[in-house]
Amino acid sequence: MSNFGFLRMRVVNPYEAGYREARSAVGASSVLTSAEEFASVGEAVADCTLVIGTTAVGERELHHRVKALPEAAKIIRKRLESSNVALLFGSERVGLSNExxxxxxxxxxxxxxxxxxxxxxxxxxxxxxxxLARDSKRAAPQGRVTKKTLPAAQLKPATAGDIERISKTLLESLHACGYLTPRSGKTPEEKVRRLLRRHKLTANDADLxxxxxxxxxxRLKSKSS
Amino acid sequence: MSNFGFLRMRVVNPYEAGYREARSAVGASSVLTSAEEFASVGEAVADCTLVIGTTAVGERELHHRVKALPEAAKIIRKRLESSNVALLFGSERVGLSNExxxxxxxxxxxxxxxxxxxxxxxxxxxxxxxxLARDSKRAAPQGRVTKKTLPAAQLKPATAGDIERISKTLLESLHACGYLTPRSGKTPEEKVRRLLRRHKLTANDADLxxxxxxxxxxRLKSKSS
Structure with a gap:
């Protein structure tokens, strides 16, 4: 990360002993010493408008669209001009969970x-x-993300935090109306999250x-009580 | 190396103990188990028509021309069509010696x-x-980059009829819960319709x-009656 000018690492639920040790090691790059810790992926990506997972698995086993890195990098660079983007890596052994x-x-x-x-x-x-740094003028001087003027308000993408709030409200409604039950498990919840993320909501859409x-x-809650 | 389809590693004067151990480790890639050993760089690169060193040092301290990786890769790929090319990496600690x-x-x-x-x-x-493998036709057959497509059903766009049915159900819910009233007029209804059309729903999304x-x-209706 540091080689290519990406200086903001966020770690979710790190293995305490190893993480503390690495962080305090002599010569640990400032990326490591200034890494931010979070308890969940949702919190870690809350201020990002685009969250991209990384995978080695074939697309047929997945519920997401998969883009090859060179194509993905173009989209990410573009979005980085106006907002934060999260690139999510799983653990080496098991990768990213469905959640x-x-x-x-x-x-x-x-x-x-x-x-x-x-x-x-x-x-x-x-x-x-x-x-991500390849061919980019950005990487050459400092690895700085240039903040351009934001697009018009109605085009501003919703943040991951916005979308998570919508997911939660929708899921709670689905429980309140009986569409989901405590025994439904995680799969339908993940389906709803993926659905909302596919919609490319703007900040205004999210408000609505x-x-x-x-x-x-x-109303569902007041009716049922 | 193995990830990107480069299967011929040559090692010069390896540290015996560590090398033997790595080579015999369970799961050691075939790149490692079939690596060829040489006593000198000269012997290792003898059958190559182009030998390229790798460096992190600034050009001024060197006696060689230095090319950035993207440019270098083009030249290497071209040469690989007709002969062997060696890419030389030094030890992690001291890099390549002058010799x-x-x-x-x-x-x-x-x-x-x-x-x-x-x-x-x-x-x-x-x-x-x-x-080196990026954008290369060469990598395609052997190290195939699969351009997978999602199953047809998942990409099939929702019909206007689907979207209209969703709009109607959502609007009716919004009336039932009091978000919209008979006096709200057409404007919020249109806003909801436009919202759903912006989401580029697939047929599966629409079903969900x-x-x-x-x-x-x-549930809203049964509760209120």
Whole structure:
């Protein structure tokens, strides 16, 4: 990350001992010492308007669109001009869980040969950062994200935090009306999260959904009590 | 290397103990188990028509031309069509010696920010292999980059009829919960219709929305009667 000018690492639920040790090691890059810790993926990506998961798995097993890294990087660079983007890496051993993936708008895959898809985590991160910095004027001087003027308000994308609030309100409504039950488990919840993330909501869309669903939920609850 | 389809590793004078151990480790990729050993750089690159060193050092301290990786990769790919090319990596700690560099036609450097040039060896190799395989037809057959498409049903766009049914169910719910009243007029209704049309729903998305909103509406109505 530091090589290519990406200086903001966020860690979710790190393995305490190892993390503390790495962080305090002599020569630990400032990326590591200034990393921010979060208890959940939802909190870690709350101020991002685009959340992208990384995967080595073939698309058929997934519920998300998958883009190859060079194409993905173009989209990410563009979005970085106006807002925060999160690139989500899972643990080396098991990758991202379905719950973690449900926070993602889409996934990126590093093009590898099919016979050997799974990559070392540090190498995968390095390759992604290299591609993001590649050809970009941005990386040359400092690795700074240039803040351009924001697009018109109605085009401003919703943040992950907005979308998570909509997801929660919708899910609560679905429980209140009996569409979901305590025994439904995680799968339908993840389905709803993915659905909302596919819709490419603007900040205004998010406001509208939240106010509509808020009122629906209020009424469902007051009726049932 | 193996991820990107480069299967011929040659090692010069490896540290015996560590190398033997790595090579015999369970799961060691075939790149490692089939690596060829040489006593000198000269012997290792003898059958190559182009030898390129890798460096993190600024050009002024070197006697070689230095090319940035994207440019270097083009030249390497071209040459690989007709003969062997060697990409030479030094030890992580000290890099390539002057003697080793003297075997090189020129050097390549991975573009990093100037404040942090030195890279982890495994990450540097991964980035170089990625760039060499990037956009290359060569990588396609052997190290195939699958351009997968989602199952047709998942991409099939929702029909206008689907979207209208969702709009109606949502609007009816909004009336039932008091968000809209008979005096609200057409404007909020149109806002909701436009919202749903902006979401570019697939046929599957439409089914999901319709079943969720259908249940919400059913419950709102049954509660209020």
């Amino acid at each position: 973690e993936l449900s926070h993602c708008h889409w996934l990126l895959r590093i093009p590898t040969r099919v016979e050997h898809r799974s990559m070392n985590l540090g190498q995968a991160v390095a390759v992604c950062m290299y591609e 959904w939240l106010s509509m669903l808020g009122q629906i939920l209020y | 080793e560099l003297s075997h090189c036609h020129w050097l390549l450097r991975i573009p990093t920010r100037v404040e942090h040039r030195s890279m982890n060896l495994g990450q540097a190799v991964a980035v170089c292999m990625y760039e 929305w319709l079943s969720m909103l259908g249940q919400i509406l059913y």
